[in-house]
Amino acid sequence: MSVGSPWINFFKLYDFYGLVNNKLLSDRKNVISWNNYKGKVLTDNGFRLRSKIYQRGSFKNLKPEISLKSVECILNSKDIGVYCLRIIYPPHQTFNYIGMSAKTSIHERLLHHFIKISGTTEFAGGRHNGDTEEFIKMRSYFKTKGIDTSESSFCVKNIWFKSLLCKCFINYYSS
Secondary structure, three states, X not given: OOOOOOXXXXXHOEEEOOOXXXXXXXXXXXXXXXXXEXXXXXXXXXXXXXXXXOOOOXXXXXXXXXXXXXXXOOOOOOOOEEEEEXXXXXXXXXXXXXXXXXXXXXXXXXXXXXXXHHOOHHHOOHHHOOOOHHHHHHHHHHHHOOOOOOOHHHHHHHEXXXXXXXXXXXXXXXX
């Protein structure tokens, strides 16, 4: 039985290219302006799971920024289970979120959380376009500190992930 992973920094699981990045292709139709950038919204609002091979969209044929041989990605696109997401702003504040995936993968759940953290739900399309009061409060807190949660540097410095139970444990007890 696995009781969980150590805390893992965002950059070991995801690359974040920003909501708009004209160096990458986008299948989206509309051109938007975001943080002084103008262009089309990237696939998954710019959040790329490092272990996933994308068949289409902005990340097709794109290798992870850091090779998987150099830094392993323990999260696969179809993994399910219980997880914790932690946003740390030392030494002042920590935001924790505990979630469970069963019908959708941990990746899909994290993607929705990252889109809410970055404040880009209005550009996410149907499946990830809802925001919540707690994420709005969190972004407001960071805004008062002069911090933009939609910047890639915020994700790398402040977001941590921990799996609490592995998928084999959940599958064993759910059958």
